[in-house]
Amino acid sequence: MKEKALFLLLTSALLFASCSNNEQSSNSDDEPSCQEQTWYQDADNDGFGNEENQLNSCIQPDGYVPNNDDCDDTNNLIHPDAPEVQNNIDDNCDGIIEPAVIECNSDSECAGVCLNNVCVDISTPVPSEFVKHYFTHDLTNINIPYRFFRPQGADTANTEYPLIISLHGSEFFVSPENIFLQGDFATYMALAWIEEGNQEEYPAYVLAPNLNSSIIGENSDYLGWGTNISSDFIEKLLDFIIQNENIDESRIYITGHSTGGVGAWQLGSKMHDKIAAIVPLSNAFTPSSPTFDEVASQIENDIFENLPVWSFNHRADDGSPGSRALFEALSNKGYNTINTHWVDNVEYNLSENDIRTHIEAGEKYFQTEYSYACSNCHYAMDVALKAPLLFEWLFKQKKE
Structure with a gap:
């Protein structure tokens, strides 16, 4: 009699565990699946990422942004929204480098000509x-x-x-x-x-x-x-x-x-x-x-x-x-x-x-x-x- 009671107790426990697992499996189906996207490292913290350093994640990692538009991720003054300055640097990542301004008073001070007190390269x-x-x-x-x-x-x-x-x-x-x-x-x-x-x-x-x-x-x-x-x-x-x-x-x-x-x-x-x-x-x-x-x-x-x-x-x-x-x-x-x-x-x-x-x-x-x-x-x-x-x-x- 004791053996029969023990058998019924074990059977009930197994049935309960099975039902619990089914409920958990069913509930997990209702949860939204993870949607990964690519994030790019923003080492200089200017809001623009570096294409060479990227990872995929469901959430945005610290120090990463969703764009890869930065052309110099070591300098937060260089990015697509930065003002272009005449300094021989592509400040705004548009591929155009504004030459540095060289002030002058005569052509003899320039490799080209002195125009409006600024040296102009006439070969350009x-x-x-x-x-x-x-x-x-x-x-x-x-x-x-x-x-x-x-x-x-x-x-x-x-x-x-x-x-x-x-x-x-x-x-x-x-x-x-x-x-x-x-x-x-x-x-x-x-x-x-x-x-x-x-x-x-x-x-x-x-x-x-x-x-x-x-x-x-x-x-x-x-x-x-x-x-x-x-x-x-x-x-x-x-x-x-x-x-x-x-x-x-x-x-x-x-x-x-x-x-x-x-x-x-x-x-x-x-x-x-x-x-x-x-x-x-x-x-x-x-x-x-x-x-x-x-x-x-x-x-x-x-x-x-x-x-x-x-x-x-x-x-x-x-x-x-x-x-x-x-x-x-x-x-x-x-x-x-x-x-x-x-x-x-x-x-x-x-x-x-x-x-x-x-x-x-x-x-x-x-x-x-x-x-x-x-x-x-x-x-x-x-x-x-x-x-x-x-x-x-x-x-x-x-x-x-």
Whole structure:
């Protein structure tokens, strides 16, 4: 009897253990599995990792970050968000080394020539791409980055070239500095002007300032091109460029995409004594906005009497009504406005010969609305800046 009781006790214990194990196994199936990812060592603690030292883990290990963008993990002053300084070091990991500044008073002190009290190596070819620089704005003491393109022949004595000022849209106001003009998205407003074919026929300097998220974080008064601080920065940067380059001051133009298109209208009117023409691209105006009222009042005050405009939008874009209203204001002032394709529901459909005839006649105010099929119709620049007649018209415009 005792043996039977002992047998039943052992059987019950085994059944209980089996059930417990099944419950544990079932519960473990409900827990999320570990999702490993690659982490990179950040030895200098600057937020950017070293590609050569990596490990995989479900959680972020101490001293590791999820990116491998650092080009020198022994120096926390060198990383993609660092300001580029003229010190023979690639401070921001973009592959471009700004040569150290050697001050001078005469050519005899330089291996090349002394230009504006700085030694310049005349054997160095002019780059065929944008070069990154910084300009310290005295009102805020912020180093603001800008990209600058110098045309072939820019160093030739007594040869002056036009200047394009290209203003970016809102996507770059909220992006980090190292994102600017990278990839295809929203960059053509600046990159189109330096394409080889365009530079061969219409050589020009191109200036592309960048008011990025760090700058907005330091001083929100930079949020927009038409604010007093932003416009003061552009005016002072322009003066600096004119002093240091062979700029044809009669042919300085402003263009821009979206918010930059609004900026082209605003800064063009504020700087009308220096600007020969503006090219707003998909400007983000609405007729009820304060910025619209600001530009409309400048039109009413005849500021645009000698400021030519060629505006481009897609007719389905939200900014088109703003452009239409501004051109209506120009027309009401007695200016002869030329509509090339559409305006609202009216199709004009001028031929290239028709448009060229207007250009040769010296017309100064052109409005183009496109009607091509598009899923995102806010990028008229992708079509406008491939139109040869725009270049032909723009580079004819001169400030008297």
